[in-house]
Amino acid sequence: MTSVDFNKHKKAKALKPNSRRPAKELCSECGLCDTYYIHYVKEACAFINQQIGELEEQTHRRSRDLDNANELYFGVHQDMMAARKQQPIEGAQWTGIVSSIAIEMLNRRLVEGVVCVQNTKEDRFQPMPVIARTPEEILAARVNKPTLSPNLSVLEQVEQSGMKRLLVIGVGCQIQALRAVEKQLGLEKLYVLGTPCVDNVTRAGLQKFLETTSRSPDTVVHYEFMQDFRVHFKHEDGSTETVPFFGLKTNQLKDVFAPSCMSCFDYVNSLADLVVGYMGAPFGWQWIVVRNDTGKEMLDLVQDQLDTQPVMSQGNRKEAVQQSIPAYDKGVTLPMWAAKLMGVVIERIGPKGLEYARFSxxxxxxRNYLYVKRNHPEQLEEHVPEFAKRIVGQYRLPEE
Ligand code: FAD
Ligand code: SF4
Structure with missing residues (x-):
């Protein structure tokens, strides 16, 4: 984008809420098209113009080194670690590192506002993006809304408010579009705090997932696919329910994930300054990827609130991944006793730490490569980034 079209976007019109989006069924509802920044959609949309390599250079001053095994998988980074808050935030998704960093940034006036996502009053899982200006508003956004969320829909308000220093919290597809329009936002400094993201769903899809998987879908307040190969549901009464991955009703759940998430290759949020997830860390710990100096500056703000340990890696994922490919494809569901047994065995001898992240x-x-190949073959070559092609190339796929 050149400086010539600077501000042209203000004449563009946001799309109406239920109208068809430019990315059609692949739209992840990132929110860009709910603003006048739709002007840039053809270049900016993660599902129309995959440009992770170029945006890595813009953001981190270099794209990932494909010959470095860790960068191939986890993207550009200067540091990785496992961490947890010494005093976890109650009700956060994990220990609340994301919310804590955002609060520190506001309190120390590094930023004037934080783009994050609260939920509506009526529905704890219905996302409601906001620009938080107080610690209370950030805390009200803690915990995952495990649904597609239009976080970028508040971008017009950022420009109109005259804010110059902003933190955006978001998942990969939102951050790719954000980076593509970053220079048009009129900011002095943008900080980006990302989380990994995979297998997201529409609100209706979430209901189907809860109803097919949990014993009490209406009381679930929080869930996560954990490193012990089980889904952990937390219920309103504080009880925890676990369901082994291998016992999921894959045949019924095959269509539940959003088409955008079935065609996404930015699981690790390559364009954020700092990424906070869990999958590269031991059970109970969070996983932190510092991508650049801005990310380091953000993490330093909460160092004294964290216990940390180096990342570790154990086991070998390859055979398990190879076996999972046809099993998923055919929608195989194991009887629950077999699924539990398999869960116990794989937890003992299966991949841990970074190897678990690679497994996932x-x-x-x-799975996603096959989905794009079958459903959008004309997009396969351009849409799948080189790093993902190399990763997929390690396996035998059906039909090959
Ligand atoms: P908290 O302090 O509880 O803060 C959570 C933050 O997430 C809030 O600021 C909120 O604004 C933001 N948020 C909530 N829902 C959304 C949403 N739908 N879109 C954008 N932002 C949102 N990590 C992994 O390692 N592997 C995974 O497979 C994985 N899958 C994920 C899938 C989804 C849909 C999401 C939203 C996150 C996923 N994560 C994954 C990240 C992980 O679950 C935690 O969010 C992360 O570790 C931060 O935990 P926390 O306690 O520090 O966050
Ligand atoms: Fe627009 Fe975002 Fe949907 Fe792409 S994913 S069409 S940018 S709302």
């Missing part, structure tokens, strides 16, 4: 990336990238 490999299983999702192979």
């Amino acid at each position: 990336i490999d299983s999702h990238f192979t």
Whole structure:
């Protein structure tokens, strides 16, 4: 984008809420098209113009080194670690590192506002993006809304408010579009705090997932696919329910994930300054990827609130991934006793730490590669980034 079209976007019109989006069924509802920045959609949309390599250079001053095994998988970074808050924030998704960093940034006036997502009064899982200006508003956004969320829909308000220093919290597809329009936002400084993201769903899809998987879908307040190969549901009464991955009703759940998430290869949020997830860390710990100096500056703000340890890696994922490919493809569901047994065995001898993260990336990238190949073959070459092609290339896929 050149400086010539600077501000032209203000004449563009946001799309109406239920109208068809430019990315059609692949739209992840990132929110860009709910603003006049729709002007840039053809270049900016993660599902129309995949440009992770170029945007890595713009953001981190270099794209990832494909010959470095960790960068191939986890993107450009200067540091990785496992961490947890010494005093977790109650009700956060994990220990609340994301909310804590955002609060520190506001309190120390590094930023004037934080783009994050609260939920509506009526529905704890219905996303409501906001620009938080107080710690209370950030805390009200804690915990995942495990649904597609139009976080970028508040971008017009940022420009109109005259804010110059902003933190945006978001998942990969939102951040790719954000980076593409970053220079048009009129900011002095943009900080980006990302989380990994995979297998997201529409609100209706979430209901189907809860109803097919949990014993009490209406009381679930929080869930996560954990490193012990089980889904952990937390209920209103504080009780925890676990369901082994291998016992999920894959045949019924096959269509539940949003088409955008079935064609996404930015699981690790390559364009954020700092990424906070869990999958590269031991059970109970969070996983932190510092991508650049801005990310380091953000993490330094909460160092004294964290316990940390180096990342570790154990086991070998390859055979498990290879076996999961045809099993997922055919929608195989094991009887619950077998699923539990398999869960116990794989937890003991299966991949841990970074190897678990690679297991999850490999299983999702192979599945998604097949999805794009079958449903959008004309987009396969351009849409799948080189790093993902290399990762997928390690496995035998059906039909090959
Ligand atoms: P908290 O302090 O609880 O803060 C959570 C933050 O997430 C809030 O600021 C909120 O604004 C933001 N948020 C909530 N929902 C959304 C949404 N739908 N879109 C954008 N932003 C949102 N990590 C992994 O390592 N592997 C995974 O497979 C993985 N899958 C994820 C899938 C989804 C849909 C999401 C939203 C996150 C996923 N994560 C994953 C990240 C992980 O679950 C935690 O969000 C992360 O570790 C931060 O935990 P916390 O306690 O520090 O966050
Ligand atoms: Fe627009 Fe975002 Fe949907 Fe792409 S993913 S069409 S940018 S709302």
